[in-house]
Amino acid sequence: METRELRYFVAVAEELHFGRAARRLGIAQPPLSRAIGRLERRLQAVLLERSSRAVTLTEAGAVLLREARAALEAVEAAERRTRRAAQAPAGQAGVVLVTKAGASSELLAKLLDAHAAEPDAAGVDLLLCGMGEQGPMLRDGRADVALLHLPFDTTAGLDTEVLCTEGQVAILPAGHPLAGRPRLRTADVTGLPDLPMPRWPGPDGSYPAGPGPRARDHAQLLQLIALGRACWIAPESCRTQLREGLAAVPVPDAPMVTTVIAWPPHSRSRAVADLVRTATRVSS
Structure with a gap:
């Protein structure tokens, strides 16, 4: 054909x-x-x-x-x-890694530092994207490797290695009445009339209807929460990004989040293989 x-x-x-x-x-x-x-x-x-x-x-x-x-x-x-x-200088073709802006920051920093320390390591170009954009960028060739988060991202048609699994926390303004509790249920957070959940853009760029504010990335969302405009349930590793004025409360009944490194199944790139090996090593 x-x-x-x-x-x-x-x-x-x-x-x-x-x-x-x-x-x-x-x-x-x-x-x-x-x-x-x-x-x-x-x-x-x-x-x-x-x-x-x-x-x-x-x-x-x-x-x-x-x-x-x-x-x-x-x-x-x-x-x-x-x-x-073809556009890269001779012998300097690197690997493009894409991840959601603000996601897995600590793991990402460890991965990039460890990879850079490897002898003859290929360069890594880091692309930061919005919610749900890593998979399409990986599949259409804009990226070679991606960090994805299950169950939010799909890994259909990709090869993957699990890096870590973690619980979730509710991110709230520090002065909110719920911020002082030792733990919360998902229902406690998703039904707050004064702090609606954010709305993320779909594949076509449009936002679903609803009362929550529009958000495109984690940094923007954290600012909205600090301003008392929204709340969010996020992986526990997001605690490392919290600025003053924000609080994180465990949500034990929220689904566990698994971070994976993904690449196209037909890839035969040594640079991709080296980066995947480093990722699995630093996350173990």
């Missing part, structure tokens, strides 16, 4: 309309229909059920849609990583 054919099929499968898919691709509809027909004959499978009123995916089509998205994503990632390698 050619990448062009996969792009054609993905457009039709997502639009479920040949006319809209053709406009999206910038081609005429007849060659698009012929291309899908050739693809079906080559695979010996009906991918789309067509009628005068609708286009629907068959079971085989649903499988190809999932696999085609992954394949096109891998091609795009390969293009990006190749360009990065």
